Amino acid sequence: MLNPTSGVLSTPLTMRSEPWCDVCCNLNLDIAREAELTPGFNNRHQNSGYSASGFKTGYQIDCLCQFIKESKSSGCEFCKFLDKVIDTFIPNQTSHGDSMLLHLREDSTSIYFLPSNPNTIDGRTNFQGVVYIYQPTDSLSGQSPQSRSAYAHIPVLPDIKPPNSKESSNHLKTCLKICTETHNSCKQDLSSPPKRLLHIGVHGDGSVRLYETPHDFREPYIALSYCWGKSNVLKAESSNIQSLKHGFNLEKLPAAIQDAAQVTHNLGLKYLWVDALCIIQDSKMDWEEQSAKMCSIYENAHLTIIASSSDAANVSFLNHSARPVTFRYRVPENPGVVLVARAECKNGHHFDSSAGIGNPVAPDPTTLRGWTLQESILPTRAISYSTDELQWHCQSIRSCECQRKVNDHQVASILTNGNQLETLKQWDKLVCIYAQRTLTYPEDKFPAISGISQLVHKQTGWHYLAGLWEEHLIYQLLWERHSFHPFFEDTDTSMPAKYRAPSFSWASVECPVVTFTAGHDATEENTVLYEDARLVKSEILLSGVDPFGRVEPGSCLTMEGRLMQDVELHGPTEDRYAAYYVTLGDRDLTFEADIQLETFCFTGSNGLLQRSSRRSARHADQGLIELESGTMISVFLIAHARNTEGTGTQYFLFLGTSPSNHNAYERLGVLMMGCNPHEGYNWLDFGDMPIQRIMLL
Known part of the structure; x- marks a missing residue:
């Protein structure tokens, strides 16, 4: 028999006059906590389909839905209500598989349904997620003092009305008035x-x-x-x-x-x-x-x-x-009492972006x-x-x-904090969010966030360089393509049809990105980031009057640093999209390019035919292109992070000769090379290489 006890309604607790249910604990956190201290309580539920435990902010009951159904027949008013809730949210029930987590907290009462069969059957779909239990605000006036006391532990919340209702209009007016x-x-x-x-x-x-x-x-x-x-x-x-x-x-x-x-x-x-x-x-x-x-x-x-x-x-x-699924229940024994079960709101403020492509x-x-x-x-x-x-x-x-x-x-x-490092992190976080979004006109990439850029500039005084901030340029150059984004397939990565940003900017590719401060820990207290390159000058060519708006081809950075030239690039690899490999010193390294690459030929200053690599306009779903033998790129060291143990990371930009200006470079990707001399992963020594000045388009 599934019922964990032969008699669901138990004798009153020491300090209580009302009967209590040892399955649902009357949905009352105080009863649940007292029940747990009652001698023999934990031994009453021997069945593996039921467990109950307290935690710091509440109490959790994990049981099969079938227990609730059997408990209602023993007279528990709350289990009668829960049984109706189960029928509403899990219409396709199985005998033993469907379970629920009942969460009793000081400020909320909720159920997390875990149906064994989440699929739709005969047009009815089992619900998986959280359902909140409450008394509607407008029902309290009809309750007797005794009923109000008996159900005082159930939270009181307003119903969610249609957006064109008087209640919704009044809600807006109240928010506006308070503000x-x-x-x-x-x-x-x-x-x-x-x-x-x-x-x-x-x-x-x-x-x-x-x-x-x-x-x-x-x-x-x-x-x-x-x-x-x-x-x-x-x-x-x-x-x-x-x-x-x-x-x-x-x-x-x-x-x-x-x-x-x-x-x-x-x-x-x-x-x-x-x-x-x-x-x-x-x-x-x-x-x-x-x-x-x-x-x-x-x-x-x-x-x-x-x-x-x-x-x-x-x-x-x-x-x-559309509004969250709701079930209303008028308690038969107390007609003035109304209990409501409402599916959680999952959009806007509550949307879980980490759930990914499979998110229903x-x-x-x-x-x-x-x-x-x-x-x-x-x-x-x-x-x-x-x-x-x-x-x-x-x-x-x-x-x-x-x-x-x-x-x-x-x-x-996101931009209300006065600390500049925090503002940088928040800007980077915003860029990650923005890069996921779509535009009807891709050339609006900068205009569509120019207001936010103005706000950051107004708060910090930083200088804007096509989506990056000059005062933190080394950090800003270390963005990379988000290769494991939950909502974005690699095959959706592409180049904008029209020029909209220089290659060093995250806005130059059509895909989600991860910015440095959002994805790495070199800003942590035990790690110091050392800049190995510096900006000499910048030239951002604006298309119009907005200094934070569209830019023209030819926008560039002139930088000084150590450059390793004539590094042969191989790939792509078969296991990851747009992943290529090089040999640096004694290390064979794989890096993920900003977008798939291709070989192109040009005549060098010596008059000889040379091969380098550039971003490919070919769409990712058309298949990757094998690089030709002898495809050469350059590796530009821009920073390294070292912690107190002598380990850390070196940060490189992988650069190809610019197809439009053979004396300049365009970004192909970024490589972050972990270094741990204790385990044989040595730092790459650039010490003998002269400082060079390069132009980055």
Whole structure:
């Protein structure tokens, strides 16, 4: 018999008058802790399908779902509820395989379901994950004092309502009121208004017009962050700018922008900033001028609306109906008591990016797009209409409707720390996140984060070099392709079709990257990084007026350091994408190139035909190219890290002769060579090599 005890309802604990269940412990942390101290309690559950244990912040019960089903027949009200929850979340149950972890904490009660069969059967899918148990806020008024006392240990939480509901609107208004009235760090300087705004009809009459702001404009405005998608979005262009100023009907706008106008009106405001309509899209001058002001536009917005659940402008975020699976239960013995089981929110603040390609949870569409990264970081305050719920963040707090703790790896406040080394680490972290995202126009790689770059420059005074910071250039040059990224296949790695960045910048390739501070420990206290190369001068050729925007071919760094020339490159290897090998000293070394390479021939200064290597424009899914014999590259030592034990790492840039300038080099990849003389892995000696000056394109 599966039931771990013959009588589920036990005699009261020493200090309690109510009966308690020795399977679920009445979902009460205090009872569970007292029960564990009761003589003989741990011996009552001999069956291998049940275990219970306390830990510092709570108590965990691990049992087969079948135990709950048998316990309910013995009269436990809580097991009756749990049985219904099991039927809701694991409809395809097996007799003995499905289990659950019941977590009792001081501030939450939750179940982690582990179904033996997660597959869909007859259209029903078993749920795997966390379900939270709570009493809805609006149910407390109907409870008797006795019931309220008996269920006081069950957390009280608000229900998550549809985004177009009155409750959601009130939630936003409450967040906004608290922030504007009590958060000193969220105070704003409204001295620099956007050049244009949409004027929303004050009375909600559906009229909209494009409004050019005067210099002394100081009224609050809302900004919208959204995915354009592939739909034909109404845009401001030279041909229609005057008609937009005269006014048009709101219904001409795509759904997401209509929703933003409605939220603006509901908040009692009348100005909305939308990039498609407030920037003249076919004017290069206006586009560059306004995109360079993204930092101030989002910083100064009274609120930024992030249409996180919409994958295109024509998809409404207010009418998004999906919400976490929920089961409501009115306790028969106490009709005034309502218990709710709700699947955890898994998007936005709560998204687990480490779960990888197999993750059944799709991220919010806006978290996949390049432009929307800075649009989520720059705002003083923002409300995200996420797939599961409304989520708020400002310069002071981050919160959400489900009231669960947000993940620490998110980047809403990534640039708020005043320490410069920490700012560097946070910038590097942001680059790693940004490199994973997509852009409709790949040449927007720098403009789409120019606002964040401006913010870093404003905070630190650092000089910007095509995605890198001059004051920490050696660190910055040590980025590498992320070869084991959970969401990105190697076959998706490619070269941009058009030039957008010099080869030394992470923006020169289309793939996830790992920056030095994000992936290595040379900034730790017991390790010192020594710079073996230095910047002589930089020449970044800008395409427009934005110093953090697009750059032109010919952008270069002139550096001095030790260069090992005429190193033969072999490969690729068969076991890893774009992995090549060289011999340095007595070491045979494999390195992963930034992208697959190919041999090219050129005439050297001596008039002889020579072979070097360059990045290949051939797409990765077309197969790798075998390098020709005699393909020569150069190895540039730029730094080494040494710890107190004499071991450490040497850092090299692998360089090929530039196809466009045979007197210059282009980056092929980076090699980090571990050195441990105690085990025979010696440091590569560059001491006899002269310092050389090289140009890096």
